[in-house]
Amino acid sequence: MLTKQQIHQFHTFGFIVLKNMLREDELKIVNEEFEKGYAKKDRSELIAGARVQLNWSNLEPHSPFTASLLEDKRFYGIAQQLWGEDVVGTNSQSNHYAGTRSPWHPDVGPNTHGFKFTFYLSSVDAESGALRVIPGSHRPEFSDMIRKVRLRDNDPGPPEDPGLAVNEVPFCSCDSEPGDAVLFNYLTWHGSWHGSKDRRMVSLQYYKNPKTQEEIEATRDTAKHIQEHRKDKLTINRDYPDFWLSNPNNSPVRARFIKWLREWGYIESIPA
Amino acid sequence: MLTEQQITQFHTFGFILLKNILSEEEIQRINTEFDVKLASTLIGKSDSEKTERMSWSSLGPDSPFTSSLLEDSRIVSIVDSLYDEDYYGISCNASSMVGETNWHPDADNLNMHGLKVLCYLQPLNGNNGALRVIPGSHLNPLHDDIKQIEMHEPKHDGLTHIAAVNDDGLGLKIEEVPACACSINPGDLVVFDFRLWHASLGGSNNRRMVSMIFIKNARTLEEKKAVNQSVLKSRRNRAIRAKAAFGKLGSEYHSDWVANPDNNPRRQRWIDWMREKGYFEVYDASVIESKN
Numbered sequence: 023m024l025t026k027q028q029i030h031q032f033h034t035f036g037f038i039v040l041k042n043m044l045r046e047d048e049l050k051i052v053n054e055e056f057e058k059g060y061a062k063k064d065r066s067e068l069i070a071g072a073r074v075q076l077n078w079s080n081l082e083p084h085s086p087f088t089a090s091l092l093e094d095k096r097f098y099g100i101a102q103q104l105w106g107e108d109v110v111g112t113n114s115q116s117n118h119y120a121g122t123r124s125p126w127h128p129d130v131g132p133n134t135h136g137f138k139f140t141f142y143l144s145s146v147d148a149e150s151g152a153l154r155v156i157p158g159s160h161r162p163e164f165s166d167m168i169r170k171v172r173l174r175d176n177d178p179g180p181p182e183d184p185g186l187a188v189n190e191v192p193f194c195s196c197d198s199e200p201g202d203a204v205l206f207n208y209l210t211w212h213g214s215w216h217g218s219k220d221r222r223m224v225s226l227q228y229y230k231n232p233k234t235q236e237e238i239e240a241t242r243d244t245a246k247h248i249q250e251h252r253k254d255k256l257t258i259n260r261d262y263p264d265f266w267l268s269n270p271n272n273s274p275v276r277a278r279f280i281k282w283l284r285e286w287g288y289i290e291s292i293p294a
Numbered sequence: 295m296l297t298e299q300q301i302t303q304f305h306t307f308g309f310i311l312l313k314n315i316l317s318e319e320e321i322q323r324i325n326t327e328f329d330v331k332l333a334s335t336l337i338g339k340s341d342s343e344k345t346e347r348m349s350w351s352s353l354g355p356d357s358p359f360t361s362s363l364l365e366d367s368r369i370v371s372i373v374d375s376l377y378d379e380d381y382y383g384i385s386c387n388a389s390s391m392v393g394e395t396n397w398h399p400d401a402d403n404l405n406m407h408g409l410k411v412l413c414y415l416q417p418l419n420g421n422n423g424a425l426r427v428i429p430g431s432h433l434n435p436l437h438d439d440i441k442q443i444e445m446h447e448p449k450h451d452g453l454t455h456i457a458a459v460n461d462d463g464l465g466l467k468i469e470e471v472p473a474c475a476c477s478i479n480p481g482d483l484v485v486f487d488f489r490l491w492h493a494s495l496g497g498s499n500n501r502r503m504v505s506m507i508f509i510k511n512a513r514t515l516e517e518k519k520a521v522n523q524s525v526l527k528s529r530r531n532r533a534i535r536a537k538a539a540f541g542k543l544g545s546e547y548h549s550d551w552v553a554n555p556d557n558n559p560r561r562q563r564w565i566d567w568m569r570e571k572g573y574f575e576v577y578d579a580s581v582i583e584s585k586n
Contacts, residue, residue, distance in 0.1 A: 035472045157428055163433065164433070167302075167305070167306040172302075192427070194474060
């Protein structure tokens with residue numbers, strides 16, 4: 023669980039790095055399940071561009087342990103500390119990166135609140151693909167100002183002033199070792215630079231249960247966007263696997279997640 | 295001059311790093327003037343191993359080249375771009391730095407608009423004394439939120455104590471605070487907003503830095519109040535630094551510089567404003583003694 027100071031750090035800077043959140047034996051299982059998912063993944067669904075990314079759901083039968091982490095009190099409990107008792111676990115995904123960089127971006131638009139746990143399965147630092155973040159950039163005032171900075175990968179300018187390359191943007195590097203977790207607010211600007219062609223990352227994703235009118239509208243818009251892109255295999259938006267939706271162990275936590283996902287339109291239809 | 299994009303970067307992140315502004319020859323001239331002045335300080339005259347930051351004004355006949363940087367077209371054109379040519383150059387100091395510097399902004403009043411131009415005379419990175427900054431921390435809400443972050447500060451210099459402190463093992467060490475290190479080579483400049491949180495870590499003794507200070511002309515009542523407060527703080531800090539370096543108080547502004555022998559209109563405008571604001575008044579020594 024987080025201390026009061028860690029919670030304040032997260033909300034101030036929009037991220038925090040937690041050391042040794044997974045044991046070695048757990049990491050071994052996560053790696054094995056990652057291998058199974060990677061082997062099954064259709065290579066035609068490669069997300070090209072700078073990232074060269076393959077992405078798949080961990081909510082499939084091949085990765086029961088990784089899927090269970092979404093409901094694990096170590097992570098779900100932290101999510102409740104950060105976003106309230108009624109926080110919702112919405113997904114767990116694996117990512118394989120072979121590209122040279124991830125351009126700077128926040129994950130969602132304004133008023134959608136939540137965060138990711140990311141676990142890098144090898145040691146990474148600023149020059150080898152670690153998550154780079156702009157501290158405090160989850161705040162709308164700062165985020166809006168960053169949008170006006172010309173970024174070469176996002177909105178290149180003329181050749182004489184093409185904008186900042188990924189490695190020219192002021193950043194803090196979330197260096198991590200296997201077992202460490204990087205938590206970051208979806209609104210925090212992030213990117214990455216260099217690294218091997220076999221970078222592996224597993225994420226757990228949580229949303230705040232929307233309360234204000236703005237949050238409610240943003241949550242509906244996000245669900246709509248996901249539904250519209252569900253059939254596009256070159257996005258990270260996936261159908262929820264029937265296996266996970268069937269909740270075979272009758273987990274009350276998962277049952278609540280599924281109920282919320284259905285109510286808000288994140289799940290297209292009740293599986294047969 | 296800065297490009298439009300560089301101006302946007304400065305106002306967004308609170309700082310900007312500019313490469314290769316001064317030449318090798320110019321850095322050598324600054325070092326030569328630095329050597330002479332450092333030798334006249336208490337540390338320079340002492341045979342002991344004691345280390346302490348030494349800092350002095352470069353606005354005098356001992357440091358003609360360093361002094362000229364405050365009005366150098368390459369420097370003032372940067373400030374022109376950022377403050378629409380409506381500002382005052384008030385200081386050019388040289389410092390022999392030692393050790394680390396705790397996290398702090400130079401101005402805690404967000405109505406205080408000013409900047410520092412830093413020129414380091416050695417190559418530095420995040421682990422050997424380069425400036426570390428928290429991008430965007432010159433503005434709220436980030437600026438004020440950082441004050442609630444408990445930090446481990448075993449050493450205080452009495453000038454920069456703003457953060458919440460927790461030295462019982464739970465406070466964040468300098469390197470644990472999320473930051474961007476301004477890796478730099480001699481000839482490069484770092485320009486940063488007074489309000490930006492910054493620190494340094496792991497630096498060797500006698501890290502050499504020249505800093506030039508520019509204050510934007512205050513327009514609103516709140517800005518004018520902030521500037522007036524900063525004048526008092528500036529005089530106090532300079533007096534403490536002067537006493538540490540030379541064992542006595544003295545004016546930061548040498549009479550030769552204030553005389554403005556070349557009748558530089560820009561300098562004269564700055565001098566007239568500083569005189570009005572009280573920069574040239576000698577700080578009351580008894581107040582400093584009572585602080586110690």
